[in-house]
Amino acid sequence: MLQTSNYSLVLAVQFLLMIYDLLANSFSELIFTEPVIPLIMFIIQDIGILFNIIIIFLMFFNTFIFQAGLVKLLIHRFTGTILVTGIYFVLSVSFHVWIQNLRWWNMRRYVWTSGLQALFVFQRFAAVLYYYFYKRTILCLGDPRLYEDSEWLRNEFFRVRK
Template sequence: MKLSTPRYSFCLLFQLIFMFLDLLFNCISLFPRSRDGLLVLFIFQDLFLVLSITAMLMTFFSTYLFQAGLVEVLVRKFRAAAVVCGAYVCGSVALHAAWLLHRWPAPHTVSTPLLTVLFTLQRCLSPWYYFFYKRAALRVSDPRFYEDIDWINHQLQTH
């Protein structure tokens, strides 16, 4: 199945919107007004992270490589993006859970060292996530992933 340009553009638009919303939620979460608002904000941020990963997986599933069972080529090409995206999602969920568990009973308490480490880790991973996610979204649009049998054969022979 060939990924058409309008379909890919639509999917890419949603992926970029999800990335932008994640960045926006990261900025807004620094200034919580209420713990209920913070909970809703974190739920939406995690939801958009799951949706962005789902959109990326849908583009992978529509490639000829995946449909022909040549998943190892996709894994080899997008391993770094998968690792960074997975680490960022895990870091974000861990930060949100720790933040809510720590601040829910007493909203104006001082941060713990664990919360500081998780916050720093999540914020340091975020630029890498944005870079690798956007790069993977753009690289998967390469027409060779959808039709070029010679290129696929060459990829399988070199590794």
């Protein structure tokens, strides 16, 4: 069971990873002086998104709902977060690979294709959705009803069985 002190630590780690992701998205275009600096920043950003995905699934596995076998209820409740996070991760990796390939040898030239611009817009839009859904999910997972047996859970269990 997730204790309050452990939840505070997990919540702090998740928020720090999201803040780094926000800062990397905000300032990545300003630091193209050496090709290695954005590469390292993008790698850390992508690893941070992966850590957030791992943490959220570990929190799912830790709930009483999951342990009671109501995985479908848990997935149904957080489908938006799972989908948006996966899409955002794919778009981020794609954008990072594409921009690094275009700018690795041409650091002095401004290289920006129409396809890259479209991917940039989709990735930033997905980032906004990711921040909203992920923050909402991690705050919802702090609900004590998810970690203990309750009347609400019993009603959901009988509703699913019918």
